[in-house]
Amino acid sequence: MKLAGMASNRGRNLMNIADRAPGGAEFAVVLTNDADAPVLEAAAERGIPTEVVERDDDEAREAHEERILDALSEYDFDLVTLDGYMRVLSETYLDAAPTTLNVHPSLLPNFAGENAHEQVLDAGVKVTGCTVHVVDESVDGGPIVTQEPIPVFEGDDEADLKERVLYEGEFTAYPRVVQWFAEDRVEVDWDEGAVSVEGDEGGDFPARRIVSDDIAASLRYGENPHQDAALYADATVSEASVVHADQLNEGAKALSYNNYNDADGALNLIKEFEEPAAAVIKHTNPAGCATADSVAEAYEKALSTDPMSAFGGIVALNRECDAATAEQIIDSFKEVVVAPGYTDAALDVLFEKENLRVLDVNDNFEVTDTLTEKPLVGGRLVQERDTQHLTADDLEVVTEREPTDEQIESMLFAWHTLKHVKSNGILFANGTETVGIGMGQVSRVDAVRLAAMKADEHAEGKDAEGAVMASDAFFPFPDGIEEAADAGIEAVIQPGGSKNDDSVIEAANEHDMTMVFTGQRSFRHD
Numbered sequence: 001m002k003l004a005g006m007a008s009n010r011g012r013n014l015m016n017i018a019d020r021a022p023g024g025a026e027f028a029v030v031l032t033n034d035a036d037a038p039v040l041e042a043a044a045e046r047g048i049p050t051e052v053v054e055r056d057d058d059e060a061r062e063a064h065e066e067r068i069l070d071a072l073s074e075y076d077f078d079l080v081t082l083d084g085y086m087r088v089l090s091e092t093y094l095d096a097a098p099t100t101l102n103v104h105p106s107l108l109p110n111f112a113g114e115n116a117h118e119q120v121l122d123a124g125v126k127v128t129g130c131t132v133h134v135v136d137e138s139v140d141g142g143p144i145v146t147q148e149p150i151p152v153f154e155g156d157d158e159a160d161l162k163e164r165v166l167y168e169g170e171f172t173a174y175p176r177v178v179q180w181f182a183e184d185r186v187e188v189d190w191d192e193g194a195v196s197v198e199g200d201e202g203g204d205f206p207a208r209r210i211v212s213d214d215i216a217a218s219l220r221y222g223e224n225p226h227q228d229a230a231l232y233a234d235a236t237v238s239e240a241s242v243v244h245a246d247q248l249n250e251g252a253k254a255l256s257y258n259n260y261n262d263a264d265g266a267l268n269l270i271k272e273f274e275e276p277a278a279a280v281i282k283h284t285n286p287a288g289c290a291t292a293d294s295v296a297e298a299y300e301k302a303l304s305t306d307p308m309s310a311f312g313g314i315v316a317l318n319r320e321c322d323a324a325t326a327e328q329i330i331d332s333f334k335e336v337v338v339a340p341g342y343t344d345a346a347l348d349v350l351f352e353k354e355n356l357r358v359l360d361v362n363d364n365f366e367v368t369d370t371l372t373e374k375p376l377v378g379g380r381l382v383q384e385r386d387t388q389h390l391t392a393d394d395l396e397v398v399t400e401r402e403p404t405d406e407q408i409e410s411m412l413f414a415w416h417t418l419k420h421v422k423s424n425g426i427l428f429a430n431g432t433e434t435v436g437i438g439m440g441q442v443s444r445v446d447a448v449r450l451a452a453m454k455a456d457e458h459a460e461g462k463d464a465e466g467a468v469m470a471s472d473a474f475f476p477f478p479d480g481i482e483e484a485a486d487a488g489i490e491a492v493i494q495p496g497g498s499k500n501d502d503s504v505i506e507a508a509n510e511h512d513m514t515m516v517f518t519g520q521r522s523f524r525h526d
Contacts (some may be wrong), residue, residue, distance in 0.1 A: 001182040004054040005030040005048075006068075011039030012166065013083040013174050018046050020286065022175040023182025028075040028421055031068065033087065049075070055087075065093040072097070079181050080135075081174070086141060096496040099181070099188065102134040103174050105165045107131060107147055117161040119384035126152050128161060130169040132177045132186055134195065143188055143195045145180070148173040149210060156491045176208060204371060204381065210380065216243060222257045239368040242338060244269055245359040248347065252355050258283075259314070259458045263336050263359065266316035268422040272389070273413075275316060276434070278302045278325075280334075282313040284526075285440065289417045290433035295339075296324040301433035304460040307332065314338070318365065321346045330356065340365075374526055386419055388520060394514040395493070398505050403491055403514040405429070406469060411493040411516060414470035419522040425472040426451045426480075428464050428489065435462045436487075445479045452487035464488045473521045474498040478507035485511040495521040 003025050005014040011030065018027050030043040031051040036056040043050050051071040057066040069092075078261035094100065104116065108131040111119040119126045129149040136142040148169040152161065180186050185198040200207040213232035222229035233243050242263040247255070255263070275291040279300035286307030292298040295317045303310055313356040315329055315337040323345035329337055330353050337350065340363040346505055350358050373382045392408050403411065414429035421427060421439045428436040436455030438447035448469070455464040465488035474497045475481060484492065492508060496517030508515040 001025040001026040001075040001178075001210060002075075003178070004028060004072055004075060004080045005083065006033055006080060007037060007039045007083045008034050008086040009039065009084045011037070011042060011083045013170050014039065015046070016171050016207050017040050017081065017175050017178055018043075018048060018242060020175050022179035022279055025079075025178050025182045027196045028077045030070065031071060033064075033068075033085070036367065039083075059198060061087070061090055062092040067089060069096050079145065079178070081178065082135065083174075089135060089137070091137060094135065101132060101145070101177060101181075102135050102140075102142070103170050103173075104131045104133065104140045105162070105323075106134065107149065108140055108144060108423075111319075117158040117165070119485050120152060120161060121156065121158065125181040128152050128165060130165050130173055132173050143190075145177045145186065145195045146173050146200075146208070149212075153246040160310065163453060165184065180207075186492065203247040204384065217254065219257050219260075220254065227257075231260060234369075237331070240271070240340060240363045241369075241451075242359055242361065245338065245361045246427055248358040248360050249351050249356070252357050255359075259336050260416070262314040263316070263338050265420060266314045267338050267361065269417065270316045270318040272416040272419070273365075277318045279316050280305075280310040280313045281316065282309050285422050285424055286417060286434065286437060287313055288434050288437075290415065292432070294324075294326065295319045295324065298433075299328055303328070304452055304462065305437070306458045307433040307460060308454070309454075310334075310457055315380060318403060321350075322350055326350050329408055381459060386522065386524075388419070388522070390415055390518060396496070396519065397514070397516050398496065398501075399508050399513060399515045401509075401512060403516060407491040407514060408516075410468040411470065414468050415493050415518065418470045418472050419524065421472065422522060423472050423523045425522075425524070427470045428452070428455050428467045428487070429470065430462060430467045433462070434461050435467050436464055444473070444475060445477075445483055448480045448487075449472075452483065455487065466490050468493065470494070472523055474501070475504045477502060478503050481503075481507040481511065481513070485513065489499075491515070492516060495519060 005027055024167045027048045029049045031296050032039055033054055035052045040050050053068050064378045080097055082102040098160050106116040107129045111217050112279040127149050131147045133144045134142040150165050150169045174494050184486045187196045191425045213234050215230055216233035217231040219229040262281045265284040269279045270277045273291050276298050278295055279289040279290045280287045282300050287309040288302035290298045290301035312333055315334055317339040320341040321339040322343050326346040326349035335358045340361050367387055372385050373380050410429050413432040414427050418425055418427040424441045424447045426438040428451050436451040440451030468491040469484045471494040474495050492515040
């Protein structure tokens with residue numbers, strides 16, 4: 001798409017669009033009505049042709065617009081973008097020119113006309129923003145294409161608002177609209193005075209995202225002491241969340257950035273299970289997880305997977321914490337415990353540890369917050385949460401040996417726990433308890449070796465002999481199966497889908513293993 005830009009001063013929005021080329025759009029020309037406008041130099045630096053058409057003192061508006069149209073007629077363009085063009089355009093221009101856009105520094109229809117920032121401050125509103133609209137003969141009254149909200153803070157003056165609205169609002173909204181036009185996604189209904197944009201209908205992944213969270217706490221520091229950090233809360237989330245949890249021992253130090261991150265991971269893991277479950281998390285990875293007839297028994301089994309790594313970890317339970325479980329928790333150093341309630345006796349025990357933070361979450365473990373996101377420099381990744389929950393019917397047996405009912409139960413437990421292990425991830429399980437976890441390796445066979453080492457050297461009262469192995473992605477070669485066989489693994493659950501599946505299955509058969517494919521992987525890369 002070719003653009004014509006019109007500005008009376010600096011034209012910073014036009015230059016931002018030129019630099020970003022949204023949708024591949026390029027300027028054919030930039031025109032100004034002021035020979036001294038800084039936009040001329042800025043455009044020339046970018047190799048954009050320029051035109052100057054000043055209005056004579058006694059010249060009629062229509063005559064001036066005729067000269068503008070004449071100057072523009074030398075160029076091919078599909079869309080006109082105004083930026084601080086300080087003239088109201090008449091039908092003389094509008095009838096002859098392509099669709100013309102303008103950006104106004106407020107949320108129209110409020111605060112139209114000049115001095116928008118002054119109007120905003122005088123009105124005392126807490127949110128302002130910008131509006132990109134199609135130009136008609138009115139003042140800022142044309143059909144609205146998009147808007148971008150910007151907060152108004154205590155102590156703001158006009159200069160503060162002008163800068164924030166420009167850089168955070170206009171620099172976001174205006175290129176967005178140009179891209180929509182370049183992609184031929186915009187329809188202007190002049191009869192209805194409305195604009196529709198294909199793909200801007202909402203849904204889980206809308207064409208634009210506006211996220212508003214409120215600060216919940218200033219944290220001591222971020223991942224490291226030299227990094228500042230804060231916690232923001234989304235008040236609309238109803239499922240159990242560490243962000244909205246009550247810290248019951250108010251005298252203990254507040255949670256850190258890392259505490260929140262690990263506690264969130266631990267809580268999300270135990271939400272996988274309907275049976276009483278316990279997990280110990282360290283650096284967002286499970287040191288151990290188990291289900292059992294009681295949370296006390298589940299915690300004992302989870303801790304015994306890797307008590308050395310569990311030192312200083314985060315404990316999560318999916319049942320009320322009782323005194324028996326609390327006694328086990330304080331037997332070694334832990335940072336945080338998260339549970340949907342505590343007995344009075346349990347609190348008496350836990351409060352013996354001055355800086356063990358005790359978080360009380362609600363018991364709504366159903367997923368209501370359906371998306372997760374990861375900030376990147378310059379943007380963010382957004383995806384659906386991994387809510388896959390397999391049953392025995394989802395498993396495809398691919399080996400000569402069939403799994404027993406007990407092995408299937410263990411496979412499913414291992415798979416649902418492995419979802420919360422950083423990739424490449426391998427997990428050994430016996431029954432419904434972990435016995436060895438290999439996480440975060442760049443080589444899958446190394447992850448198998450790590451899980452075997454953990455089971456052999458760190459687990460207490462259990463080992464990998466006769467256990468199940470879960471892999472979060474397919475085995476590209478048989479070497480992972482060979483390593484697992486050496487460790488004593490007798491059953492494997494993995495996605496399948498490698499071009500070498502046949503050789504991997506052959507290796508499993510040679511070692512009299514049973515193996516099932518899930519048909520889907522469970523990577524966790526954050």
